[in-house]
Amino acid sequence: MKQMFPMQGIVPFLLIFLALFGKLGAISQGKDSLVNTSKLEMFVDELPDMPRIHGYDMVDGSPKPKLLTIGMFSKKWKFHRDLPATTVFAYGATRNTATVPGPTIEALHGTATYVNWQNYLPSKHILPWDPTVPTAIPSTKKGVPTVVHVHGGIHEPASDGNSNAWFTARFEEKGPAWSRQTYHYDNNQHPGNLWYHDHALGLTRVNLLAGLIGAYIIRQPDVEGPLKFPCGDEFDRPLFVFDRSFSVDGSIYMNSTGNNPSIHPQWQPEYFGDAIVVNGKAWPKMVVRRRKYRFRIINASNARFFRFFFNNGLEFIHVASDSAYLGNPIVRNETLVGPSEIVDVVIDFSKSNTDEAILQNDAPYPYPSGDPVNESNGKVMKFIIKKEREVDTWQVPNELIKYPSPDLSSVSQTRYITMYEYTSDTNEPTHLLLNGKSYDAPVTETPKAGTSEIWNVINLTGDNHPFHIHLGLFQVLDQTELVDDKEVFKGCMLKENDAISCQISKYARGKKIEVAAHEKGWKNVYKMAPGFVTKILVKFSYIHSNTSYSFDPTGQPGYVYHCHILDHEDNAMMRPLKVIN
Numbered sequence: 301m302k303q304m305f306p307m308q309g310i311v312p313f314l315l316i317f318l319a320l321f322g323k324l325g326a327i328s329q330g331k332d333s334l335v336n337t338s339k340l341e342m343f344v345d346e347l348p349d350m351p352r353i354h355g356y357d358m359v360d361g362s363p364k365p366k367l368l369t370i371g372m373f374s375k376k377w378k379f380h381r382d383l384p385a386t387t388v389f390a391y392g393a394t395r396n397t398a399t400v401p402g403p404t405i406e407a408l409h410g411t412a413t414y415v416n417w418q419n420y421l422p423s424k425h426i427l428p429w430d431p432t433v434p435t436a437i438p439s440t441k442k443g444v445p446t447v448v449h450v451h452g453g454i455h456e457p458a459s460d461g462n463s464n465a466w467f468t469a470r471f472e473e474k475g476p477a478w479s480r481q482t483y484h485y486d487n488n489q490h491p492g493n494l495w496y497h498d499h500a501l502g503l504t505r506v507n508l509l510a511g512l513i514g515a516y517i518i519r520q521p522d523v524e525g526p527l528k529f530p531c532g533d534e535f536d537r538p539l540f541v542f543d544r545s546f547s548v549d550g551s552i553y554m555n556s557t558g559n560n561p562s563i564h565p566q567w568q569p570e571y572f573g574d575a576i577v578v579n580g581k582a583w584p585k586m587v588v589r590r591r592k593y594r595f596r597i598i599n600a601s602n603a604r605f606f607r608f609f610f611n612n613g614l615e616f617i618h619v620a621s622d623s624a625y626l627g628n629p630i631v632r633n634e635t636l637v638g639p640s641e642i643v644d645v646v647i648d649f650s651k652s653n654t655d656e657a658i659l660q661n662d663a664p665y666p667y668p669s670g671d672p673v674n675e676s677n678g679k680v681m682k683f684i685i686k687k688e689r690e691v692d693t694w695q696v697p698n699e700l701i702k703y704p705s706p707d708l709s710s711v712s713q714t715r716y717i718t719m720y721e722y723t724s725d726t727n728e729p730t731h732l733l734l735n736g737k738s739y740d741a742p743v744t745e746t747p748k749a750g751t752s753e754i755w756n757v758i759n760l761t762g763d764n765h766p767f768h769i770h771l772g773l774f775q776v777l778d779q780t781e782l783v784d785d786k787e788v789f790k791g792c793m794l795k796e797n798d799a800i801s802c803q804i805s806k807y808a809r810g811k812k813i814e815v816a817a818h819e820k821g822w823k824n825v826y827k828m829a830p831g832f833v834t835k836i837l838v839k840f841s842y843i844h845s846n847t848s849y850s851f852d853p854t855g856q857p858g859y860v861y862h863c864h865i866l867d868h869e870d871n872a873m874m875r876p877l878k879v880i881n
């Protein structure tokens with residue numbers, strides 16, 4: 301089935317629909333109302349530590365499952381000392397305690413956490429969304445649809461936050477795949493860094509921009525304890541990094557005019573903001589002691605990549621990437637983080653020869669060939685290092701946690717996944733697709749539970765796309781550039797959409813790029829280079845044991861895989877994934 305431009309037929313209908321209730325988004329704003337970020341003083345707000353919520357109860361010294369209730373609230377938030385407070389959407393146990401990002405959920409391996417996710421959002425969005433991309437739209441036209449996905453989680457399909465399982469305030473309206481109020485996370489996977497965020501169809505980019513994100517950590521003390529890593533609330537800190545622009549009234553600024561307004565009135569292919577926000581404050585500062593700290597750095601930008609480095613040469617000791625530990629620590633003086641990727645690093649401030657260290661970013665945007673950063677978006681936060689030397693009992697051993705390597709002999713399927721971008725006659729992107737198919741076209745990726753598969757991801761666009769698979773973890777095996785006349789290959793793919801008949805092997809013979817050492821472990825997001833074929837091995841079973849999933853992965857509504865540039869995911873670089881027996 302070839303469905304290269306599936307949206308075209310519905311666009312005229314949607315435009316009429318838009319004309320009927322057009323003022324969906326925020327009032328349109330010009331450049332004049334934007335804050336000139338270079339006038340905001342940096343490093344004036346303290347880095348917040350988000351509230352921590354345990355996803356288990358201790359009863360007589362042993363952990364027991366726990367039911368949490370977490371709401372999504374509309375409330376005021378100040379992103380900087382000199383910006384007025386503005387309306388955001390925030391997760392929290394109560395409206396008063398809700399924060400951006402939301403509370404950090406700390407779960408225990410082997411002990412289930414249940415979460416009753418509650419929507420208390422108002423009837424109108426605070427940001428301009430676009431009804432002409434495939435979008436959750438309540439029939440009453442009231443309420444902001446939401447559904448929560450725990451990124452990196454290995455759990456049942458009905459609790460995975462399928463984009464069609466959305467619901468509005470007080471469950472007044474529910475999407476076609478909605479099945480339950482309380483999600484069940486059994487936490488039987490390996491320990492590591494997860495994060496929860498909104499995943500509603502066509503609204504993911506605006507719901508995350510509005511603030512619906514939070515960290516979810518799975519701990520396994522018997523496995524992690526012996527490492528003697530920095531631990532406890534003071535020394536083990538999630539850092540949520542994202543970019544936002546602000547209007548002078550303090551509100552989050554998002555352009556409400558699309559790049560092809562006659563096709564998509566609001567949708568823009570990539571959101572970039574000029575201010576770098578960490579844990580809800582623009583360019584914060586943190587006072588640290590002269591010893592080791594662990595930072596779980598989560599990139600929650602819509603589209604911005606970050607290449608972090610310290611102005612004083614301090615190094616990053618990588619101990620995990622995405623959700624999984626590395627076998628050995630990898631020391632680097634800089635680290636590239638794609639959207640929604642996680643780097644888990646230890647930083648040893650006793651090695652600093654200055655009393656201040658500025659965390660900086662020099663990734664061009666869009667990555668890798670866009671604009672260079674400047675003073676504003678090239679700085680992230682400042683660490684003020686106490687002068688006193690102290691005895692540091694934390695360690696980073698040479699051996700961390702080793703999971704078995706991918707077993708190539710057990711591969712049951714090879715698939716080709718192709719990334720396409722379509723443009724208008726003004727050469728502006730209109731939408732992007734995986735395999736030329738819309739999200740609602742019948743499922744084509746149906747792996748068997750317990751098997752591994754090879755996926756060759758062919759990037760025929762000019763951008764780097766962070767590729768994310770729900771449920772399965774993967775390792776990157778190989779990245780090969782397409783050579784010879786790649787335009788001929790692209791032309792064939794646009795016509796036939798079949799990598800084998802378009803003779804992929806004839807073109808995938810160019811230079812190879814080595815996978816960075818700290819990215820060789822098990823991942824759930826990887827950056828797919830433009831003009832390359834990236835070969836990954838995806839494992840549809842646990843990485844830490846040979847037992848089968850402790851839930852039925854074949855149930856409804858299944859899973860998805862998608863590009864994690866949120867503006868692409870929404871329009872519509874996402875496809876269903878159905879695990880079978």
Ligand SMILES: *[C@@H]1O[C@H](CO)[C@@H](O)[C@H](O)[C@H]1NC(C)=O
Pocket residue numbers: 336337338339
């Ligand atoms: C922002 O302010 C800086 C410093 O005053 C100035 O150099 C820059 O041109 C301004 N940027 C914009 C977009 O107005």
Ligand SMILES: *[C@@H]1O[C@H](CO)[C@@H](O)[C@H](O)[C@H]1NC(C)=O
Pocket residue numbers: 336337338574674675676677
């Ligand atoms: C950095 O670039 C952004 C976007 O062009 C601009 O708004 C901002 O004012 C610049 N900052 C400085 C310090 O020049």
Ligand SMILES: *[C@@H]1O[C@H](CO)[C@@H](O)[C@H](O)[C@H]1NC(C)=O
Pocket residue numbers: 329330331555556557558559
């Ligand atoms: C908003 O996007 C439109 C279309 O790409 C562009 O023409 C306009 O300059 C943008 N507005 C601002 C304030 O950047």
Ligand SMILES: *[C@@H]1O[C@H](CO)[C@@H](O)[C@H](O)[C@H]1NC(C)=O
Pocket residue numbers: 609610613633634
């Ligand atoms: C990091 O180290 C590499 C190789 O030694 C060097 O080329 C690069 O400039 C360094 N980067 C920073 C930010 O210090």
Ligand SMILES: *[C@@H]1O[C@H](CO)[C@@H](O)[C@H](O)[C@H]1NC(C)=O
Pocket residue numbers: 599600601602603604605606607636637638639640641663667766864865866
């Ligand atoms: C952050 O994540 C976004 C979206 O996945 C990605 O486009 C961006 O490159 C990432 N930035 C960094 C620094 O990793």
Ligand SMILES: *[C@@H]1O[C@H](CO)[C@@H](O)[C@H](O)[C@H]1NC(C)=O
Pocket residue numbers: 704843844845846
């Ligand atoms: C699973 O079984 C295979 C083959 O018996 C073995 O090589 C591998 O180490 C096992 N994996 C784990 C995590 O125990």
Ligand SMILES: CC(=O)N[C@H]1CO[C@H](CO)[C@@H](O)[C@@H]1O
Pocket residue numbers: 759760761762763782786787790830831832
């Ligand atoms: C930046 C880049 O290399 N883009 C390429 C992506 O792949 C397509 C198809 O091979 C090329 O046409 C682009 O030049």
Ligand SMILES: [Cu+2]
Pocket residue numbers: 732764765766863864865868869873
């Ligand atoms: Cu993308």
